[in-house]
Structures are given as C-alpha cells and as structure tokens.
Amino acid sequence: MTEPGRQRAETATPRTPEGSVEVDYVVAGLGALGSGAAWQLATRGHSVVGLEQFELGHSRGASHDTSRILRHSYHTPAYVRLTQEAYDDWARLEAESGETLVTVAGGLDLFPPDCAISPDDYVGSLRACGIAFEELDVGEIRQRWPQFHPPAGTLGLYQERGAIVPAARGTAAMQRLAAEAGATLVGSTSVTRVTDHGSHVVVEAGDTAYTCRGVVVAADAWTNQVLAGLGVEIPLTVTLEQPTYFQPADPAAYEDLPIWIWMDEPSYYGFPCYGEPTVKAAQDCGGPTVDPDDRTSEPDPEMRDRLAAFMGSLLPGSGDVVRSLRCQYTLTPDRDFVLAPVPGHGSVVVGLGSAHGFKFAPTFGRVLADLVTTGETTSDVSGFGFDRPGLTDPAYEANWMV
Ligand SMILES: Cc1cc2nc3c(=O)[nH]c(=O)nc-3n(C[C@H](O)[C@H](O)[C@H](O)COP(=O)(O)OP(=O)(O)OC[C@H]3O[C@@H](n4cnc5c(N)ncnc54)[C@H](O)[C@@H]3O)c2cc1C
Structure with a gap:
C-alpha cells in the first residue's frame, strides 16, 4: 500500500489549537517491526500514524527481498520460548491476512x-x-x-519446523492489516524529532507535529538519530x-x-x-x-x-x-534485541531486531504495542532492556555469533 493514509491524517484527525495533529500513538519506521506494531496498535482500536522516511516497501533497510528464516533452534531456552510465540503470531497473521506466509522446509x-x-x-x-x-x-x-x-x-x-517467511510480502501484509484497521501510514516522511513532555510525546515529521500518548521507534539502522535528544545512544554497528x-x-x-x-x-x-x-x-x-x-x-x-x-x-x-x-x-554488541522503553521516557518504546528479528516481527509488533500502551507484556523480554552490559559497558566485546 502506498499513500492512501496521508489524506486521512490531514483531514480526519483532529488538530489542537497549536496546529499539531493529535493521535493516540505514532510509529517511527515502517519496516517489518514498525509495520507489526502499527498493525497491533490499530487492531486494538487506537488511532495510529506510522511514518516512514522512504517510500513504503523500499529496499534501503532490512525488510525487503524474498525471504527470512523462521526457526526454533536457538542458543538459549529464552530464545527458543520466544520462537514458540513467533510461530503462533505468524499463524495469527496468516489467519487475519488470509495469506500463506510460512513455508515449512525443515x-x-x-x-x-x-x-x-x-x-x-x-x-x-x-x-x-x-x-x-x-x-x-x-x-x-x-x-x-x-x-x-x-x-x-x-x-x-x-x-x-524450520521455515521461511516472506520479507517484503510479510511486511506488506502487516501494513495492509494496519491500514484496514484504521492506521494512517505515511511514506517519504522522516521523523526529525521526538520530545517527551511527560503527559504526552511530540513527534515532528515534515511540517507536522504529532501529539501522542506514546511512540514506537522501529528505525533500526537510524534508531539513534530518532532518539537524539532523549539522552540515550545505543551502541549499534x-x-x-x-x-x-x-x-x-x-x-x-x-x-x-x-x-x-x-x-x-x-x-x-x-x-x-x-x-x-x-x-x-x-x-x-x-x-x-x-x-x-x-x-x-x-x-x-x-x-x-x-x-x-x-x-x-x-x-x-x-x-x-x-x-x-x-x-x-543493525547489530547490538551482544546481538540481543532491544524491546523496551527508553530509560526515563516510558512513553518512547524502542524495537530493534539486531539482524535476526524478522522471524519475530509479528511477535515484536504485539510486544511493542503492549509496552507502549501499558508498559507491560506477557512475553519474556527481560533480556532486551537498556540496562544490560552489552549496551552499558563500553568495554563489552562484541559477539555476533548466535
Ligand atoms: C540479508 C539479511 C538476512 C536476514 N535474515 C534473517 C533471517 O533469516 N531471519 C530473521 O529473523 N531475520 C533476518 N534478518 C534480520 C531482519 O530482516 C531484520 O532484523 C528486520 O527486518 C528489521 O526490521 P526493522 O523494521 O527493524 O528494520 P527496517 O526494515 O530497516 O525498518 C526500519 C525503517 O525505519 C525507517 N526509518 C528510519 N529512520 C526514520 C525516520 N527518522 N523517520 C521515518 N522512518 C525512519 C527506515 O527507512 C526503515 O524503513 C536478515 C537481515 C538481512 C539484511
């Protein structure tokens, strides 16, 4: 889907006296993770604007091309348990989209x-x-x-159960479901600033300032640019x-x-x-x-x-x-994900897949929607906060072998 939502954002969303657009939640970045979050938030009845700096479906990030691996085999029980949720969430996406997305090959x-x-x-x-x-x-x-x-x-x-899932098509399916549930997805519009005002967050993009309850930052390689000004920098390669x-x-x-x-x-x-x-x-x-x-x-x-x-x-x-x-x-030093609110800014939630996150995109969409709306989730994402040595210890030696 391309720009059908832009018009809706400009016409149907109420404007505050200051001229900013009011919306429940903003999603910054519409690759697989952001599209998953927009889908989940919109399905729960929230008004959602998703902003993407390039055209929707572009090939300059990480969620394009044919296929990604979905698998149970991982190096820790916590990861394996998360893959069990991933299979369930892909099945849900298949059911809601009416598309076959998981090809099991072993x-x-x-x-x-x-x-x-x-x-x-x-x-x-x-x-x-x-x-x-x-x-x-x-x-x-x-x-x-x-x-x-x-x-x-x-x-x-x-x-x-080893399987592949389609990258561009899976992402497009989540965007379609998000739009059908009422989300406004805007391409070719860059988020230039996120400011946390305590009671609300302001997201600036193009000539519009969105006032919202919370924002999901799913900008992968550009995460630190979007977070600039919030006093946090994730060590990313x-x-x-x-x-x-x-x-x-x-x-x-x-x-x-x-x-x-x-x-x-x-x-x-x-x-x-x-x-x-x-x-x-x-x-x-x-x-x-x-x-x-x-x-x-x-x-x-x-x-x-x-x-x-x-x-x-x-x-x-x-x-x-x-x-x-x-x-x-886009890699963290320990190759673990980031799925957590920014310290001191509970309404700004980051989702980052550390270059093995596509298999979890529908799951992360659900988790990010949970975190930005309630601050909690039933999934175990305790290892993916900002307070771990891989992100806080400057001497941490990067290890990407998983
Ligand atoms: C070759 C390759 C193979 C892979 N294989 C697997 C695999 O087999 N299994 C697996 O699970 N994972 C795999 N991955 C990893 C997985 O694809 C990524 O973790 C996942 O796609 C990341 O999705 P994302 O939405 O976070 O990032 P992206 O798709 O990069 O989306 C981030 C989006 O944010 C947008 N953005 C950034 N800044 C702004 C801004 N200021 N304003 C608005 N928009 C902004 C970007 O333009 C981009 O569209 C692979 C990755 C690659 C590259």
Whole structure:
C-alpha cells in the first residue's frame, strides 16, 4: 500500500489549537517491526500514524527481498520460548491476512568439528523447551540430502519446523492489516524529532507535529538519530550484507533441501527459493561497516566470490550466481534485541531486531504495542532492556555469533 493514509491524517484527525495533529500513538519506521506494531496498535482500536522516511516497501533497510528464516533452534531456552510465540503470531497473521506466509522446509544446523558456535547450547535449549529434533552424523546427512558435502565430523541438528517467511510480502501484509484497521501510514516522511513532555510525546515529521500518548521507534539502522535528544545512544554497528542467488543445473534436485545454517566463523546460511528455481545463500555478518545514509547498493564481487567458494565446497551442485543484492544488518554488541522503553521516557518504546528479528516481527509488533500502551507484556523480554552490559559497558566485546 502506498499513500492512501496521508489524506486521512490531514483531514480526519483532529488538530489542537497549536496546529499539531493529535493521535493516540505514532510509529517511527515502517519496516517489518514498525509495520507489526502499527498493525497491533490499530487492531486494538487506537488511532495510529506510522511514518516512514522512504517510500513504503523500499529496499534501503532490512525488510525487503524474498525471504527470512523462521526457526526454533536457538542458543538459549529464552530464545527458543520466544520462537514458540513467533510461530503462533505468524499463524495469527496468516489467519487475519488470509495469506500463506510460512513455508515449512525443515531446518538443518551444521556444526563442523571445533566450530565457533557450541552445539550443546542449541541441543540443551531445544530440550529444555520440549522441542523435538534429530542429531545426524555426516553419513546420515548425506543419506537424506546427498546435495550436502560437509566435512567429516560435522554434526547436523535437524528440526522439522524450520521455515521461511516472506520479507517484503510479510511486511506488506502487516501494513495492509494496519491500514484496514484504521492506521494512517505515511511514506517519504522522516521523523526529525521526538520530545517527551511527560503527559504526552511530540513527534515532528515534515511540517507536522504529532501529539501522542506514546511512540514506537522501529528505525533500526537510524534508531539513534530518532532518539537524539532523549539522552540515550545505543551502541549499534550497521553492516552491509549481501544475499546471493545461485542457479543449480538441476533445480529439482534442490527442491527438498532444508534451510541450513553453517554454525562456524565465518557463518553462512541458505535455502531453496520457493517460486523460482534458485538457491539463496549469504554469509552472516560478512559485510563491511557502513553509514546507512551513505552506502552503496551495488553488489561486492569479493563477497560474492567468497560465498561462491564456500557453496562450491558444501553444496557443489548449487550452480552459478544469478544475482546478488544488499541489505543492512543493525547489530547490538551482544546481538540481543532491544524491546523496551527508553530509560526515563516510558512513553518512547524502542524495537530493534539486531539482524535476526524478522522471524519475530509479528511477535515484536504485539510486544511493542503492549509496552507502549501499558508498559507491560506477557512475553519474556527481560533480556532486551537498556540496562544490560552489552549496551552499558563500553568495554563489552562484541559477539555476533548466535
Ligand atoms: C540479508 C539479511 C538476512 C536476514 N535474515 C534473517 C533471517 O533469516 N531471519 C530473521 O529473523 N531475520 C533476518 N534478518 C534480520 C531482519 O530482516 C531484520 O532484523 C528486520 O527486518 C528489521 O526490521 P526493522 O523494521 O527493524 O528494520 P527496517 O526494515 O530497516 O525498518 C526500519 C525503517 O525505519 C525507517 N526509518 C528510519 N529512520 C526514520 C525516520 N527518522 N523517520 C521515518 N522512518 C525512519 C527506515 O527507512 C526503515 O524503513 C536478515 C537481515 C538481512 C539484511
């Protein structure tokens, strides 16, 4: 959806004597997380304005392109429990949108010998949450999926619910539901200032000042710009990543490939693309650090060649590169999310996915709506506040391997 809401914001929303627009809640940033929050807030009957600095559905952030991984396998029981909510919230989004969004293909985590990521954490966390999985040796992996050629000693952890969800389409579905529930979604309009007045918050964007009860900041790589003036700065690193599509000579042989993640440093992942005969793959955290306002959209041949060499060893039949594109990662030092009110500003709530948040977009939409309206949520987001060492300790050593 594009700009149908802009007119509604200007015509139907009451204006205060000072000339600002009054609305219950503002959402700053309409990628996956902000779209989820707008959907959830509007569905609960609140008046909502969502503001996006670029056109809706643009490709300069993190929520565009074909697909993202949805999986139970994670390194702590708390994360695994959150994935259980994620599957439920995607099912709710499917039911409300009438769209099929979750494609279950099975998920295979591959742990080579002496790998950087501990399989014990994954196995223990799945077990603690009662999620079924299989442990496979190389022979069993090769027997089930002869396309893989992992080195001797590789452990495979297979979880049958591993899935992909569509990035651009899933985000658009939440925007559509938000608009249908009455939200006004405005593209090409940048939030320039957020000020907390205690009883209300003022969000300035373009030539309009929105007076609201609370604001959800879902600006990912631009979060600190939006928060400037509220006395907080999150230590964020933005990297420019590069998913690449390969064309197998025999695409049919790749149709039953599970979603796979190479759990080492460097880490890679990939899966078959549904709807086109290609295999998508990328390195996790393999791109350079960039300024989101001054970065290229051109593919990097060195990154492509590094990935192609890895694919040649793990999936030798995955074929030639057909295209690459760029996408931003916005990373906290501990790679944990931020889902919390800004300290001292309870009506300004931040949602940040730390470059693995798409799978949780419908869940985070619900959580952010809970937090900005009531200050509480039933989901366990206790690890994602501002008061943790990863965000407060300047000496904290970044670790993005999860
Ligand atoms: C290549 C790649 C692969 C990934 N794979 C996975 C995966 O498999 N599984 C998974 O769960 N996650 C994955 N992720 C991470 C996931 O996609 C992101 O965590 C998620 O999409 C972030 O959504 P967002 O809405 O926070 O950010 P964005 O989509 O970047 O949205 C933020 C929005 O805020 C807007 N904005 C910023 N400042 C302002 C302002 N001042 N005024 C108005 N608007 C503003 C921006 O323009 C942008 O549209 C991947 C990411 C990438 C790049």
